[in-house]
Amino acid sequence: MPSALVFFTELSDAPSKAQRELLTLAASIGEPTVAVASEVPEAAVTQLGAYGVNKLLVAPANESSFLDHSLSALEAAVKESAAQVVVVANDNFSREVAARIAVRVDGSIVTDAIDISADLVVTKDELAGSYSAQAQASGGVLFVTLKPNSIEDTPQAQAVSVSVEELAVSAATAPSVRIMATEEKVASDRPKLTEARVVVAGGRGVNGDFSAVEALADALGGAVGASRAATDAGWISHDAQIGQTGVTVSPQLFISAGISGAIQQKAGMQTSKCIIAINKDVDAPVFEIADFGIVGDLDKVLPQAAEEIRRRQA
Amino acid sequence: MTEENTAPLKIVVLVKHVPDVQFDRHIDSASLRLDRSESVLSELDEYAVEAAVALVESQGGFAAGHEVIAATMGAKSASNSIKKALQMGASSGVHLNDEALIGSDTVVTSKALAALVEHVGDVDLVVTGMSSTDAETSVVPAQLAERLNFAQLTHALNVDFDGATRELSIRRDHADRTLTLAAALPAVLSVTDQANDPRYPNFKAIMAAKKKSITEVSLADLGLAAQAVGAAGSHITVLNAEARPAREAGTIINDSGQAGIALVDFLAEQKLI
Numbered sequence: 001m002p003s004a005l006v007f008f009t010e011l012s013d014a015p016s017k018a019q020r021e022l023l024t025l026a027a028s029i030g031e032p033t034v035a036v037a038s039e040v041p042e043a044a045v046t047q048l049g050a051y052g053v054n055k056l057l058v059a060p061a062n063e064s065s066f067l068d069h070s071l072s073a074l075e076a077a078v079k080e081s082a083a084q085v086v087v088v089a090n091d092n093f094s095r096e097v098a099a100r101i102a103v104r105v106d107g108s109i110v111t112d113a114i115d116i117s118a119d120l121v122v123t124k125d126e127l128a129g130s131y132s133a134q135a136q137a138s139g140g141v142l143f144v145t146l147k148p149n150s151i152e153d154t155p156q157a158q159a160v161s162v163s164v165e166e167l168a169v170s171a172a173t174a175p176s177v178r179i180m181a182t183e184e185k186v187a188s189d190r191p192k193l194t195e196a197r198v199v200v201a202g203g204r205g206v207n208g209d210f211s212a213v214e215a216l217a218d219a220l221g222g223a224v225g226a227s228r229a230a231t232d233a234g235w236i237s238h239d240a241q242i243g244q245t246g247v248t249v250s251p252q253l254f255i256s257a258g259i260s261g262a263i264q265q266k267a268g269m270q271t272s273k274c275i276i277a278i279n280k281d282v283d284a285p286v287f288e289i290a291d292f293g294i295v296g297d298l299d300k301v302l303p304q305a306a307e308e309i310r311r312r313q314a
Numbered sequence: 315m316t317e318e319n320t321a322p323l324k325i326v327v328l329v330k331h332v333p334d335v336q337f338d339r340h341i342d343s344a345s346l347r348l349d350r351s352e353s354v355l356s357e358l359d360e361y362a363v364e365a366a367v368a369l370v371e372s373q374g375g376f377a378a379g380h381e382v383i384a385a386t387m388g389a390k391s392a393s394n395s396i397k398k399a400l401q402m403g404a405s406s407g408v409h410l411n412d413e414a415l416i417g418s419d420t421v422v423t424s425k426a427l428a429a430l431v432e433h434v435g436d437v438d439l440v441v442t443g444m445s446s447t448d449a450e451t452s453v454v455p456a457q458l459a460e461r462l463n464f465a466q467l468t469h470a471l472n473v474d475f476d477g478a479t480r481e482l483s484i485r486r487d488h489a490d491r492t493l494t495l496a497a498a499l500p501a502v503l504s505v506t507d508q509a510n511d512p513r514y515p516n517f518k519a520i521m522a523a524k525k526k527s528i529t530e531v532s533l534a535d536l537g538l539a540a541q542a543v544g545a546a547g548s549h550i551t552v553l554n555a556e557a558r559p560a561r562e563a564g565t566i567i568n569d570s571g572q573a574g575i576a577l578v579d580f581l582a583e584q585k586l587i
């Protein structure tokens with residue numbers, strides 16, 4: 001049975017949905033070890049046991065230099081665990097850390113994975129999800145970054161006890177990158193965009209006002225996304241941008257409102273299970289990929305739908 | 315007080331020749347290789363060229379001796395992407411073209427590109443786009459920083475360079491924060507599409523580009539063995555690739571006042587609420 005290592009830069013009291021998917025996947029491959037590049041709260045340790053994690057390697061952060069601690073922690077964890085496969089999140093930072101350590105240990109890396117089989121064949125998206133490919137590594141440690149919403153989050157039937165070890169991490173090896181300032185982003189009560197089951201996204205057609213998009217998202221318990229036209233206009237934070245240069249989402253339900261459906265925009269959402277589009281232009285390209293399309297004014301359709309959902313739920 | 319370093323900057327901007335995203339892109343089911351016949355300069359690399367040229371312009375311009383060398387690894391036609399970068403203002407080009415490179419994974423691509431940067435020599439800064447639009451891994455810049463032992467400043471939302479201290483600073487998104495990061499040269503910088511607005515070359519720039527040189531480089535020039543790169547040197551092997559069934563347009567209705575209700579009916583039918 002291959003041994004799998006899951007690497008997190010941070011782990012809060014409860015693992016996020018994407019983190020639980022990583023744990024589920026690792027447990028399906030082999031007895032997973034988890035390594036975290038920062039302090040881990042007690043509550044989280046119990047949660048890891050529920051996913052069959054028998055070993056936790058903790059490398060509490062000890063300096064403010066960007067990146068270096070994560071690099072050293074992952075390198076040490078790879079050596080300590082002797083894992084054949086290392087799974088990490090699909091965000092830019094995790095990818096970069098994994099990719100650099102893949103170079104250091106002469107391993108390999110596959111990004112945008114949606115599954116890994118027991119014999120370590122990786123299934124992944126190619127060309128913005130228009131292709132699905134399978135790849136295999138012929139030697140060295142294999143690093144894999146997993147797209148959120150790819151694996152059904154399933155804890156093990158039997159929880160195990162987790163042995164916790166502090167990871168001995170060597171001093172900085174990479175040229176220093178200093179953190180000069182940190183701006184915290186406004187926290188939202190809505191689900192995380194990349195992990196949400198439902199995403200409602202608005203584009204230039206919302207004309208500066210995201211309230212109807214937000215109200216429908218809230219009626220459905222979903223996240224709010226946007227096109228680049230809307231984020232560039234400053235109507236909503238850049239973090240909401242979906243697409244080639246924003247985040248990729250793959251929810252059960254994607255509702256697109258006032259978005260034309262440019263190629264770079266579709267790149268971030270075309271693997272959604274179900275797509276609904278609302279646009280006043282019947283020729284908008286978004287309708288070519290919509291399971292259900294409404295030619296109409298989003299300012300009328302969205303509030304009516306939100307109201308109807310609340311009415312049915314009452 | 316440290317002495318001010320006023321040596322001209324030597325910048326390499328990495329450009330990739332990729333299938334145009336505006337057309338349907340295909341992976342051949344037999345060779346498992348991407349069809350590269352309708353290729354252009356990756357639109358995300360235009361931001362890298364702009365960042366490099368703008369940085370030089372902010373430091374006294376090319377007259378001050380700064381250089382921007384557009385570098386690519388790719389087949390013969392990839393020189394078209396170098397030409398585009400030259401039109402946008404890069405000063406010269408270098409083209410690594412060798413059949414043996416076909417099938418390189420990211421670990422090997424970064425090995426070849428790092429060797430190319432070292433071949434150029436005395437490079438202060440490597441600038442790249444945030445991701446290629448074909449492989450979309452966005453890991454090669456970080457791997458280059460690792461191999462070259464340069465500071466890694468990637469996914470820049472904006473770029474600031476202090477000519478006096480030769481420090482580069484950027485803002486980047488990281489988890490629930492936006493960080494301001496700073497490092498001394500040499501560095502690898504990758505820029506997002508938020509960093510600038512790439513220029514359109516005018517007629518004068520297009521004519522000027524014709525006089526700029528492009529140097530062809532082979533693996534032998536870099537001291538790399540053919541076995542060390544390409545499919546032979548890569549751990550990753552692609553086993554198969556299949557086009558997902560194209561999405562088909564579903565029902566489209568015109569709103570005659572009840573479309574919001576119809577939307578909810580559809581959700582209920584699909585068991586989404």
Ligand SMILES: Cc1cc2nc3c(=O)[nH]c(=O)nc-3n(C[C@H](O)[C@H](O)[C@H](O)COP(=O)(O)OP(=O)(O)OC[C@H]3O[C@@H](n4cnc5c(N)ncnc54)[C@H](O)[C@@H]3O)c2cc1C
Nearest residue numbers: 203204205227228229243244245246258259260265280298
């Ligand atoms: C390098 C690069 C990267 C890019 N990356 C991204 C990316 O990551 N994500 C992204 O989104 N874009 C990206 N883009 C931009 C992309 O090409 C499009 O310009 C952008 O997606 C357009 O946004 P939009 O659909 O909101 O605006 P538009 O194309 O202007 O469309 C607005 C739509 O709203 C409709 N509309 C207007 N009013 C109403 C109304 N009241 N009710 C209903 N419908 C209405 C209109 O009919 C129209 O179809 C990128 C571009 C480049 C060059």
